[in-house]
Amino acid sequence: MKSLQEYAALVEERLPGYILAKCDASSTLARAMLYSLMAGGKRLRPAMLLAAVDMLGGNSGEAMVYACAVEMIHTYSLIHDDLPGMDNDVLRRGIPTNHVKFGEGQAILAGDGLLSLAAELMLEDALTHPGSMDRRVAAAWEIIRGAGAFGMVAGQSLDLACEREHVGGSKELDLIFLGKTCRMFIHPLRAAARLAVAEEWAVDALDRYGLAFGRMFQAADDMLDIEGNASILGKSVGKDEKGGKLTAIGVYGLEGARALVDEEMAKALEALEPFGPEADFFRELVRSMRGRDR
Amino acid sequence: MKSLQEYAALVEERLPGYILAKCDASSTLARAMLYSLMAGGKRLRPAMLLAAVDMLGGNSGEAMVYACAVEMIHTYSLIHDDLPGMDNDVLRRGIPTNHVKFGEGQAILAGDGLLSLAAELMLEDALTHPGSMDRRVAAAWEIIRGAGAFGMVAGQSLDLACEREHVGGSKELDLIFLGKTCRMFIHPLRAAARLAVAEEWAVDALDRYGLAFGRMFQAADDMLDIEGNASILGKSVGKDEKGGKLTAIGVYGLEGARALVDEEMAKALEALEPFGPEADFFRELVRSMRGRDR
Numbered sequence: 239m240k241s242l243q244e245y246a247a248l249v250e251e252r253l254p255g256y257i258l259a260k261c262d263a264s265s266t267l268a269r270a271m272l273y274s275l276m277a278g279g280k281r282l283r284p285a286m287l288l289a290a291v292d293m294l295g296g297n298s299g300e301a302m303v304y305a306c307a308v309e310m311i312h313t314y315s316l317i318h319d320d321l322p323g324m325d326n327d328v329l330r331r332g333i334p335t336n337h338v339k340f341g342e343g344q345a346i347l348a349g350d351g352l353l354s355l356a357a358e359l360m361l362e363d364a365l366t367h368p369g370s371m372d373r374r375v376a377a378a379w380e381i382i383r384g385a386g387a388f389g390m391v392a393g394q395s396l397d398l399a400c401e402r403e404h405v406g407g408s409k410e411l412d413l414i415f416l417g418k419t420c421r422m423f424i425h426p427l428r429a430a431a432r433l434a435v436a437e438e439w440a441v442d443a444l445d446r447y448g449l450a451f452g453r454m455f456q457a458a459d460d461m462l463d464i465e466g467n468a469s470i471l472g473k474s475v476g477k478d479e480k481g482g483k484l485t486a487i488g489v490y491g492l493e494g495a496r497a498l499v500d501e502e503m504a505k506a507l508e509a510l511e512p513f514g515p516e517a518d519f520f521r522e523l524v525r526s527m528r529g530r531d532r
Numbered sequence: 533m534k535s536l537q538e539y540a541a542l543v544e545e546r547l548p549g550y551i552l553a554k555c556d557a558s559s560t561l562a563r564a565m566l567y568s569l570m571a572g573g574k575r576l577r578p579a580m581l582l583a584a585v586d587m588l589g590g591n592s593g594e595a596m597v598y599a600c601a602v603e604m605i606h607t608y609s610l611i612h613d614d615l616p617g618m619d620n621d622v623l624r625r626g627i628p629t630n631h632v633k634f635g636e637g638q639a640i641l642a643g644d645g646l647l648s649l650a651a652e653l654m655l656e657d658a659l660t661h662p663g664s665m666d667r668r669v670a671a672a673w674e675i676i677r678g679a680g681a682f683g684m685v686a687g688q689s690l691d692l693a694c695e696r697e698h699v700g701g702s703k704e705l706d707l708i709f710l711g712k713t714c715r716m717f718i719h720p721l722r723a724a725a726r727l728a729v730a731e732e733w734a735v736d737a738l739d740r741y742g743l744a745f746g747r748m749f750q751a752a753d754d755m756l757d758i759e760g761n762a763s764i765l766g767k768s769v770g771k772d773e774k775g776g777k778l779t780a781i782g783v784y785g786l787e788g789a790r791a792l793v794d795e796e797m798a799k800a801l802e803a804l805e806p807f808g809p810e811a812d813f814f815r816e817l818v819r820s821m822r823g824r825d826r
Contacts, residue, residue: 260682267681267689318644321617323636341696342617346640347689350612353644354680357651361673371665379655386648387561388554395561395641402635 239292239519245285245305250276252306256359261351270340270348271355275313278331282523284309287426289519290444296434303363304377304433307356308426311385314352315394315422317345324398357382377429384425393417397483406484414484420452439512446509447520454502455527457495460485503528533586533813539579539599544570546600550653555645564634564642565649569607572625576817578603581720583813584738590728597657598671598727601650602720605679608646609688609716611639618692651676671723678719687711691777700778708778714746733806740803741814748796749821751789754779797822 240248253275261268284305291298320327320335321342328338337345360378364371383389397414400406406414427444430436436444463485486495506524510517534542547569555562578599585592614621614629615636622632631639654672658665677683691708694700700708721738724730730738757779780789800818804811 257681260680261686265686265689266693267686270689271681314644318640321636321640323615323617323631323640337617342615343692343696344689346612346615346617347685347692349644350608350647351681351685351689353647354676354685358673358676358680358682361655361669361676365666365669365673368666371669372659372662375655375659375665375669379652379659382648382652382655386554386652387551387565387645388652391641391645391648392555392559392561395559395564395638395645398635398637398641399560402637 239289239516242280242282242285242519242523245288246281248288248302249281249284249305249309252302253309256303256306256310256355260355260358266340266344267347267351270336270344271351273339274317274330274336274348275310275352277333279309279313281309283312283422283426286423286520286523287430290427290430291434293513293516293519294431294434294436294440296430296436300367301377301430301433303359304381304426304429307360307378308381308422308429310352310356310359311381311390312422314349314356315385315390317349317352319394321345324394353385356385373432373435376432380425380429380432384421384428389421389425390418393419393421400484401482404482408489411484411486411489415453415456415486416449419456420449423452423455424448443509443512447506450502450505450509451520451524451527454499454506454524457486457498457502458527460487461492461495461499499528533583533810536574536576536579536813536817539582540575542582542596543575543578543599543603546596547603550597550600550604550649554649554652560634560638561641561645564630564638565645567633568611568624568630568642569604569646571627573603573607575603577606577716577720580717580814580817581724584721584724585728587807587810587813588725588728588730588734590724590730594661595671595724595727597653598675598720598723601654601672602675602716602723604646604650604653605675605684606716608643608650609679609684611643611646613688615639618688647679650679667726667729670726674719674723674726678715678722683715683719684712687713687715694778695776698776702783705778705780705783709747709750709780710743713750714743717746717749718742737803737806741800744796744799744803745814745818745821748793748800748818751780751792751796752821754781755786755789755793793822 254272257268257271287305287308288298288301291301316330317336319325320330321337327335329335336348364374364378367374393414393416396410397418400410424445427448428441431441431444486498490498503524507521510520548566551562551565581599581602582592582595585595610624611630613619614624615631621629623629630642658668658672661668687708690704691712694704718739721742722735725735725738780792784792797818801815804814
């Protein structure tokens with residue numbers, strides 16, 4: 239088992255080659271895809287996929303393409319999220335967002351290209367490994383399903399609808415957290431379980447971990463946003479300043495959001511119990527994430 | 533072998549069920565996806581895929597999910613193309629474009645959702661047919677590859693770059709035609725060949741047909757745009773009015789574009805020869821398309 243930083247470095251090393259193998263390196267499309275894909279980021283989701291494969295006794299080397307596909311999908315979602323028609327952000331990770339750098343049209347296409355490439359690479363991997371095609375196809379299906387109209391995209395759409403129509407309470411917040419955040423933890427972990435041919439109890443435990451971790455992650459993120467604003471605005475509880483998004487703090491207040499983080503942290507750690515000390519990578523992640531809002 | 537209209541009707545009948553099986557029907561996402569998916573259209577690409585499977589002696593019933601995936605991908609590309617950051621069109625097929633109806637953010641997500649769903653459905657089909665998983669995965673790979681950063685998205689990006697930078701000649705036009713138009717004929721036909729377990733000579737012939745048909749289709753489309761404009765503008769040759777896109781007429785002039793259509797028509801018909809009378813569906817398509825600019 240490696241550290242988050244070690245897994246992240248392995249992913250980072252492999253990402254550009256996948257783009258350059260499919261695209262003309264000098265094209266605007268390749269440059270726009272690489273710009274956001276290689277702009278830093280913790281590589282949290284692909285690292286979790288690789289760590290889960292290792293924890294379950296699989297071969298994380300053969301899981302690399304699935305990990306990179308997850309990072310491409312995460313990056314595409316950030317590029318599209320930042321567009322003027324969505325969150326209209328001009329900076330991400332300290333540099334201009336994709337559409338500021340390449341224009342809106344190219345940013346839309348860079349996102350489309352990354353999502354397509356993620357699917358293409360996973361299908362290609364399955365196709366070239368006939369002896370283990372079934373578990374590879376199962377892994378690809380989990381990842382695409384988690385990212386798509388059943389998963390992340392559904393959550394983003396509901397998030398946007400609630401924001402624009404100024405509606406929603408705890409029920410909508412639960413669905414938004416599940417869709418836009420938890421699905422892209424749950425399904426890459428399920429993909430890892432398929433690749434490692436894990437037993438059903440392990441899939442169930444990872445499901446519970448992914449759900450709790452995602453909820454904790456998103457609630458802590460909401461608190462960071464607000465507390466970030468708070469220092470500027472001189473108030474400790476408030477609506478998210480980005481156009482009134484539905485947040486854990488908006489629904490539960492600051493103390494309620496803090497309690498939600500604690501509760502989900504406990505659930506995440508509990509879900510890891512059956513794995514014993516092999517799950518220390520995932521325990522450490524929970525603890526480091528808990529530190530984000532302190 | 534059925535007619536274009538008969539295949540189109542079969543596809544049309546199946547499309548909504550795929551959306552409703554994955555999404556909450558009352559959600560904005562489901563409504564936005566269905567709005568554009570069910571807004572008419574000739575269903576040309578899925579019909580060609582199904583007809584090719586029939587021509588090659590395969591089972592077009594089992595190819596239906598691949599045909600529907602192709603239509604979802606075509607629809608996603610139109611939704612994203614129409615966005616203000618791309619072509620900025622407010623009407624398509626006589627009704628408001630997706631972003632006019634649902635807002636830009638939801639239109640971006642509807643496109644993302646349709647692309648994801650296309651991949652998800654094909655993977656699911658492969659996964660649930662272990663005995664023929666290899667040819668199903670091969671078909672899915674062809675379709676996603678044709679649509680993505682190697683295919684359609686690459687063509688759209690080059691198209692947009694040439695338009696915005698006012699550059700490009702016949703070399704760029706060839707690449708744009710190949711990417712944005714031909715790939716989504718060639719690769720669905722290759723998918724059909726994989727599903728029907730066709731021999732390599734048939735794949736090669738369909739490749740040649742798809743390329744020639746796509747070039748003919750796009751050149752005829754460019755002529756329609758211009759001649760459509762011409763009747764308003766009172767001139768017979770000119771730049772495309774939509775912001776100076778690189779077109780067959782811009783590069784070759786009206787007579788040159790007409791000659792290109794004739795040349796590609798001949799190539800398309802020639803590519804069909806080895807199939808004999810079984811290929812009449814595809815011959816008829818060429819002839820009907822040739823009528824578009826007359």
